[in-house]
Amino acid sequence: MNKKNYTSQDVAELAGVSQSTVSRVFAGNTNVSEKKRKKILDAAEKLEYQPNAHARSLITRKTMMIGIVMRNIRNPFYSAVLEIFHNRLAALGYHLIFINSENEEIQEKEITQLLEYNVEGVIITDALLSSSASQKFNRNGIVVILFNRYTEKLESSAVFCDNYLAAKQIATYLVEMGHKSFAFISGPSDTSTTIDRLKGFKEVLDDRGISNLVIEPGNYTYESGFKAAQELITRNKNIDCIFCGNDIIALGVMDAIRVIGLKIPDDISVIGFDNIRMSEWPSYSLTTWEQPLEDMVDSTVELMLKEISDKSSEPQVIMMKGHLVVRTSVRQKK
Amino acid sequence: MNKKNYTSQDVAELAGVSQSTVSRVFAGNTNVSEKKRKKILDAAEKLEYQPNAHARSLITRKTMMIGIVMRNIRNPFYSAVLEIFHNRLAALGYHLIFINSENEEIQEKEITQLLEYNVEGVIITDALLSSSASQKFNRNGIVVILFNRYTEKLESSAVFCDNYLAAKQIATYLVEMGHKSFAFISGPSDTSTTIDRLKGFKEVLDDRGISNLVIEPGNYTYESGFKAAQELITRNKNIDCIFCGNDIIALGVMDAIRVIGLKIPDDISVIGFDNIRMSEWPSYSLTTWEQPLEDMVDSTVELMLKEISDKSSEPQVIMMKGHLVVRTSVRQKK
C-alpha cells in the first residue's frame, strides 16, 4: 500500500543518467542538454518523483520555512495578518510554520521547535519575546521581526504603527468633538501598543488640562471590553467617551453600553483601533484608527528577505502611520 | 556574526565520546551510562546544540509535520478550528504547515509543497480536494482527512457534522414555531455542507407540503449574506424566516435586515449554523446549530494518528451530531 518514495537515484536509473544530472534538472541548473533534460523529466513524471525538501535543505542550508508566532488568532485583526503574511510569503516560495502561543511570552519549547527546524526567519505578532529568546535566535542566525510590537532594547527588528502619534490624533479628535470626560480601556499593560497608545492619549489630555482620564484594564478581547465597559459605566456615570485599545475591545464595549440601555454615540462615544472588517458592519459602524495592514506586512516581508540575505545587518525599526476612519460611533457634542 | 551551527559531532568531540552516543542521548535512547549522558548534556548546553530536524527526519522517516489547508481563515469558525488543531497537535509534538488556499479547489502547487516537505498528514478544511490530488497524497503515503467536508467517492477520511439531520431539525423547529414562508442562503453549491443542509431542510418542508422555499446563493461570507438578504427581502416581501448556511452569513443577513428597517425576530426570524462566538454577542443573539468543534477536532486528530501508524487502514467517515442553541433571533409566531 505505502509505496516507496522514489528518489533522484531511481529517476536517474530509469532515464539512464547519473543522479547528479537529475539533481541539476530539479535545482534549475541550466547546464543540462535538452535531450537528457527531457528524458529525465519523462522519467520523473512516470515515477511521480518529488525532490525531498529536507535532504535538499541539508545541503543548501535554505529551508524556505518561516515561523509565525501568534497569540490571539481569534482576534480578526490577526486572522487577517496571518492570511496576508501567508499570501505574500507563499508567493515567494516560503512555507509558514504556524505557532499559536498560549502564553504572553513565547516559550522555550516553541523556540526550540523553530530552531530544530532551522526556520530562516520568525515573525512574532502579539506576543512578547524575552531578551534571552531573542539572543538565541540571533546566535542561530535566525532573523526575527516583531510585528505590531517592539522591545525597548532593540534586539530585533520591528514593524508597527506609530501608536503614540495615532493616539494623540485620536485624543485631539475627541477633544475637538466636544468631549469632556475620558476613559481608556487598555490591553496588557506590558505591551508596547498599550504603552504608546496610552502615552499619546494622556499627553494630549494633559496638555489641555484634562485630568479625569479613567483607565480600565483589558486584554485585547471582546470579553474584556464588555466587562470593562460595564464596570466603567456603573462606577463613572459621567464618562462621555471611551478610547478602546483595539477594535475587538470596542465591539465588546459597544455591546455592553447597549445592554445597559445607553445609546452610541448619543450617550457615549466609542473609538477603536485597527479598523478590522467588523468595525464597518452597520451594527457597529465604529470610528477607529486604520492600521495600514497590507503595507505593514509588505514592509515586514521585505525587511525579512533583506536580513535573511545579509545576516550582519543591524536591527531596524519601521514605523508606519495609518489614519482615522470616521464612522458614526463618535458624536459631535455641543 | 552568523555563527556556525554546532552538530552532534561537535558535541561528541567536546564530551569525548562518539557521535553515535550523542545521538542516542538526544533520541531518548536509554542505553547510555549516566556518566556519559551528563557529559554530553553539559557539552550540548555549552554549545547550545539543537538537533537538526531535517537530518533526523531523513533517517527516521518521520517529519512530525502536518499540513493544514484552509480557504476562509477570516471566518471566525475557521480561526477557531486552526487554534484548536494547533493546540492539540502541538501537544503531541507535531508542527503545522499552514496553507491558505485561495481557490476553491486545492492547487497543484500547494500539493507539491506538502509532498516535498513529506508532511505525515494533511487536514483539509473548507476546501475541495480533487480525486487526482487525493490519489497523489495516497500514493505518497500521506494521510488526508477532510474536516467539515466530505467527498462522495470516499477516497479519504472525513470528519463532519451530520448536516442533513441538523438541517431537518432546524426546519422542524422553524415550522413548529409557526413560520410559513422560508428562505435558505447557501454556501457554494458544490460543497457537501451546502448540499446536505439544503437537502435536509427541503425534505422537511416537502413533507409538510410547504413548497415556497426560496434559495439564494451565497459563499459563506458576511458580505454574501448581506447582499443575499437585501435581494431576498426586496424581491420576496413575505419571507418570514431565513435559514443561513452558516453563522457568518447570518450576521450579514441580520445587519441587512436591520438596515432595511425590519426587526429581528418580529418581522423576520434568522437562524444560523456553527455557533461561532459572535453569535452570542448581544447585538446578534443568533439562534443557531452548534457544531461540536472540540470533539470534531479531537476525533480528527485521533483518526489521523491512527492512519499515520497504520497506513493500510481504509478511509473512515466520522459523523457527529451537534445541537440547537436557542437564542432570540427566532420568533414564536401565532
Added chain:
DNA sequence: TATTTTTTTGAATACGTATTCAAAAAAATA
C-alpha cells in the same frame, strides 16, 4: 576468582539531495 550474561560504546553506514572537480563530449575557431 572464573565464567557467563548484560549493558554500553564506537565504527561504519544510510537517509536523499546539491555541489565540486576532473574527464568526456560537443562546439567554435584556426
Added chain:
DNA sequence: TATTTTTTTGAATACGTATTCAAAAAAATA
C-alpha cells in the same frame, strides 16, 4: 582537418542525524 574553447556529464563527497553490528566494558552468576 587540427586545435582550442566551451559545455555537459558522472564519480565522489558532504550536509547532520539514527541505527546496525560487533567489540569492549561492566555486571551478574557460578
